[in-house]
Amino acid sequence: MRRMIYVSLSAFLLALVAVTAMGQTQTQSRVATGQPEREGPAKMVHPRSTRIAAPASAVFTRQVSPLPDDAVFSASPRTSGERASIVKTQLANNNSQPFWPQWGLDPQHGLQANVAGQRLNQILAAVTYDALIADEEGQNGGNLLAHFQVPLIDGNDVYMESKDGAYSLNTYSTERWHQNKFTWQGGTLVKVWTFDTDWIAPGSTNDFWEPVYHAALANGFVYDMGAGGTLFKLNKSNGSVVKRLNPFGTTVDPNTFTASPPSVDASGNVYYNVVKIVDNTQDFFSSDVVNSWLVKVTPNDTITKVTYTTLLSQATIKGEAVPTGTAQCEVAFSGTLLPWPPSPNAVPGTTTCGTQRAGLNVAPAIAPDGTIYTVSKGHFVTRYNYLIAVRPNMTGKWAASMRGRLHDGCNDGTVQGSVLPVNGQPGGCRVGSTNGVDPEVNHAGMGRVLDDESSTPTVAPDGSILFGAYTRYNYAQGHLLQLRQWGLPALFWLRLGQHSGNLQSGRSAVGGVEPGQCLLDRYQEQPLQRSGVVLQRS
Secondary structure, eight states: OHHHHHHHHHHHTHHHHHHHHHHTTOOOOOOOTTSOOOOOGGGOOOOOOOOOOOOSOOOOBOOOSSSOTTEEEOOOOSSTTSOOOOOEEOOOOOSOOOSBOSTTSSTTOOOOOOOOOOOSSOOSOOOOOBTTHHHHHHTTTTOOOBOOOOOEEETTEEEEEEEEEOOBTTBSTTEEEEEEEEEEETTEEEEEEEEEOOOOOOSOTTTSSBOOOOEEEETTEEEEEOBTTOEEEEETTTOOEEEEEOTTTTOOOTTEEEOSOOEEOTTSOEEEEEEEOSOTTSOTTSSOOOEEEEEEEOTTOOEEEEEHHHHHHHSEEESSOOOOTTSEEEOOOOGGGOSSSSSTTOOOOEEEOOOEEEOTTOOOEEOTTSOEEEEEEETTOSSOEEEEEEOTTSOEEEEEEOTTOBOOOOOSSOOTTOSSOOTTSTTSOOTTOOTTOBTTTTBSBOOBOOTTOOOOOEEOTTSOEEEEEBOSTTTTOOEEEEEOTTOOSOOEEEEEOOOOOOOSTTOSOOTTOOTTOOOSOGGGTOGGGSSSEEEEEO
C-alpha cells in the first residue's frame, strides 16, 4: 500500500521537486539597481552532491533472479556513503506503446505509473553518461550543476543521453551531447547506437545550471533536440536522421536554442520551446532576448510556431498586467539593509524587466482537452512570471500572473500558516513588519521562475494545473501553486515541508534574518513544519 501511495504523491509533487532541490543550494541575490537579477551557482551555499560510481568492470550484467524478467533498471548504493538512484521497473506492455516515452511520463507530466518499485539491493546495470563529472564538480566546489534526461523505456529498449567534450565555467558550448539506444540481450544491457546531436546548451555556469538535453519517443521515432531551435527525427532501429524539423526554414542559427524537453500529446503532436538571444559568446543576460517561440510539430511533420509575445497579447491576463521589456521590475532589497524589510513602508529597487520568454527547461504540458500549458518569465528578472494556457490551434487563451499570491511571510505571532519565525527572532522579519509579506520585497509574495530550475506545469486529474515556483524567503523550499484550468487568480498554494538542509556558517540571507543569525535547524522554532504537505487557501 505504501508503495502505491508513494507513486501517487510523486506525481502530485512533481512540479516542485526540481525547484526545492535547486533552491537548497541558492543564496540570496545581491542585485544592483538596473542590473539583471540572478541567483545562480556563483552565489550559493555548497552542499555536497552524491552519485553512484560505476563499478570497475565495464560488463553490464542483468541479474535475473530473484528479480522479475520485466525489470529494466535498478540501482543500489555500494557503500553507506552513496545514495541510490531511482528504481525503474516495467510491466508487460501489450499495447506496443513505449512505457516511459517522455519527460514526466505522459502529456500531463503526471508521473503516475501502476508499477511497484524494486528493492534497492543490487545493481542491474551501470552506465556512465556524463564523462565530465570530475571537471564539473572540481570547478564548482564539489557540486554537480546540471540537469539530465530521464531514461526513456520502450519494451526492452532504453534511450539515454550521454555527454563529453570539454567543461568550462565560461561556456557550455565546448561540451558535446549524444542520444544512445540500449537494449537487453541475453541478460546484458547492450548499446545499439549513438547519435551525435549538434545541440548545445546556451549560456554558462555563470548564468545558470546546465540546461537539460532531452529526447521523446513518439510516432515510432525518437525526437531529439538539435541546434538552431530544431528537432531531429531519428530512426529508432539505427539512430539515423529521418529529418531535421526546422521551424525557421533552412537556417540553423547558433544563437537560437531548443530550450525545453519535447512534450508529446495523445495524438502524437510534439511541443517544445525555443529561445533566441543576441550572441551566445557573451553573457546570456548581456542583452534582452531577441525572441521566444512555442513550437508544434504534427506526426506528418507540419510545423507551427508562435511567439510568447503573441501568446500573451492574445491571452486574457489574470492578475497583474504583463510588463514591457523596457519597463522597470522590482528586485530584492539590498543585503546591506537586513533584517528585511528595512521598514514597514520600504519599497524595493528595480531593474529592467526584459521581454517575456519561455523559462529554460519548461516542458509544455498538454491537458486531455488539448490545452497546452507553459510558463514565461521576464528575461532579466525572476519575479514576473505567467502560467500560460494555449489553445490547440496555438493561440493564447489565458495567462495567470504568479505575483501577489502568497501571504505566509512576516509574522507578528498571529499569522496562521506563516513559514517564518516571529518578527525579531532569528530567521524572522524586522520588528514592526506587515504581516504576511515576503520580506525580500515587502508585499505579498510571488512564485518565482529561475533558469536554473527544471520545474514544469503538471495537469492534475481534476484538470487543475500545478507549478512548482521558487521562493527564497521560506528557506528556499518553494511553493507549489495550483490554478483551475480557466485561470482563476490564486486558488491554493502548497508548500513541501521537508528539511532543506542546514545553512552553512549563516552566510546567506534567508527570510528577514541578519547574516550570522540563520537558524541551524529552523524546526527548533517551527516543529510542526518538519515534514508533510501543507495545503492552505490563499
